[in-house]
Amino acid sequence: MNRLATFISTNTDKPAKIKNHIANTIKEFDMMPIWGIFFQILTLQGLCRWLESVNINEGDNGYYEVQSLYDWLCERLANKEVSFCYVPYGDGDRQRLKPLCSYLYSTELGKMVQSAIFKKQPQQVNSGKTTGALNLPSELDTERARKYFAKAIEAKYIKVTDNGMQWMFGGERGNKVRLGYFIQKVFCPNNTERIPEKAINKLFGVDRIGSAISQIASAKKPQKWRKEIDDLF
DSSP: OHHHHHHHHHTTTOHHHHHHHHHHHHHGGGGSTTTHHHHHHHHHHHHHHHHHTSOOOTTSTTHHHHHHHHHHHHHHHHHHHHHHHHOOOOHHHHHHHHHHHHHHHHSHHHHHHHHHHHHHSOOOOOSSOOOGGGOOOTTTOOHHHHHHHHHHHHTTSEEEETTEEEEOTTSTTOOHHHHHHHHHHHHOTTSOSOOOHHHHHHHHTOSOHHHHHHHHHHOSSOOTTHHHHHTTO
């Protein structure tokens, strides 16, 4: 935390460099199971609190640069808190994280995130098993699916809707082949498992996702966009 603050202080004239450095530092925590996302949240929260304490006022030199960085940090903090709410922790982890969760959800931003998530949840009867705000049907509700669906939501590749989910990576209407590639990575990592095609079609409001997956296999060379999805895994 101190090193990040020092880096920011010595590079105030290089906002892009500061953001890249913070993003790279935060990404390192992705390698840490269970606690990684919590440390990401605490780091971003600490930087926000530090900037809040900076004695600078509107009209002062550098004010707008500081405000821009603060807004950027808050946006990423909110995204991380949303993702944290979707992580499928086990009972033991929940118990250990309980004091930290209580603190997190007591903050102003934490309350806003919780409020936004619960307001988005559809008030309907669902015969399938659900998982928090993800609302996954029983055919898709696995630990692996919960993990990577949460990551895709955080990356804004998936949007949760009142009717299920919408694939966003590839434009507002998404791209079914890219969705197929993601689904294959989640449900068929060894190329031997059966993909629950019917449940996927219904959840995302598409048809013949299996056909889209076949297009990936028949491609003459790997598509460039694959790496962005691969990075989730």
